[in-house]
Amino acid sequence: DGGITQSPKYLFRKEGQNVTLSCEQNLNHDAMYWYRQDPGQGLRLIYYSQIVNDFQKGDIAEGYSVSREKKESFPLTVTSAQKNPTAFYLCASSLRGAANEKLFFGSGTQLSVL
Amino acid sequence: QQQVKQSPQSLIVQKGGISIINCAYENTAFDYFPWYQQFPGKGPALLIAIRPDVSEKKEGRFTISFNKSAKQFSLHIMDSQPGDSATYFCAASYNNNDMRFGAGTRLTVKP
Numbered sequence: 001d002g003g004i005t006q007s008p009k010y011l012f013r014k015e016g017q018n019v020t021l022s023c024e025q026n027l028n029h030d031a032m033y034w035y036r037q038d039p040g041q042g043l044r045l046i047y048y049s050q051i052v053n054d055f056q057k058g059d060i061a062e063g064y065s066v067s068r069e070k071k072e073s074f075p076l077t078v079t080s081a082q083k084n085p086t087a088f089y090l091c092a093s094s095l096r097g098a099a100n101e102k103l104f105f106g107s108g109t110q111l112s113v114l
Numbered sequence: 115q116q117q118v119k120q121s122p123q124s125l126i127v128q129k130g131g132i133s134i135i136n137c138a139y140e141n142t143a144f145d146y147f148p149w150y151q152q153f154p155g156k157g158p159a160l161l162i163a164i165r166p167d168v169s170e171k172k173e174g175r176f177t178i179s180f181n182k183s184a185k186q187f188s189l190h191i192m193d194s195q196p197g198d199s200a201t202y203f204c205a206a207s208y209n210n211n212d213m214r215f216g217a218g219t220r221l222t223v224k225p
Contacts (some may be wrong), residue, residue, distance in 0.1 A: 004157075006157075012193050018143075040212065040217060040218070041215050041218075042118070042120075042203060042205075042213040042214070042215030042217045042218060043158070043203070045211075045213070048211050050211075056211070058211075064175070073167075080127060090157050090158070091157075092157070094210055097210050097211060098209070098210065099145070099146060099165075099207070099209040099210060100145070100165070100207075100210070101208070101210050102145040102148075102160045102163075103148075103158075103159050103160065103213070104151075104161065105150075105157030106157050107155065107156050107157050108155070108156070108157050
């Protein structure tokens with residue numbers, strides 16, 4: 001079954017703690033993305049990567065970090081610097097990251113603050 | 115800043131009716147306009163998309179109407195079914211790394 005797997009489905013963060021959200025894809029896609037979804041708002045881009053060992057900031061990168069050591073994996077770390085981390089986080093991929101490509105999304109991770 | 119404005123925020127339609135969701139954009143450089151469908155607890159999935167060189171695209175019960183001069187596009191769902199109940203997002207981009215999403219419309223189709 002090809003697709004994008006995000007884990008965990010639910011995650012709780014204590015104040016001052018860093019947490020890491022996992023995203024794995026077996027679609028052999030070059031490009032991967034992280035979006036944040038808040039109620040009543042559209043998806044906002046956090047980070048994207050078009051190639052291994054390279055990534056770019058999106059609109060709301062502050063308080064987040066990523067790595068792209070393998071083509072299949074694009075983990076997102078929510079650091080303690082992100083003061084309002086409660087949101088639904090979506091990982092996506094596309095074939096090359098070129099214009100007009102279909103985005104494939106995972107099922108998301110709901111992050112909440114304890 | 116929001117470059118794609120979507121309305122209404124929520125919509126209730128009777129089974130068999132027509133659901134209409136509207137979007138307006140600001141950046142004339144946008145040249146790709148997809149619609150995504152999202153069920154609760156799931157990621158969005160591409161429903162249908164249009165390029166600005168056509169005014170309408172139809173796939174089954176779903177139709178996108180596009181008005182380039184007005185910088186508006188809309189999704190029409192004909193013969194709406196309870197299984198269509200979901201949140202719908204319009205989006206616009208000129209490259210995938212700069213895709214702008216609307217705020218979403220929660221559609222409820224009543225039996």
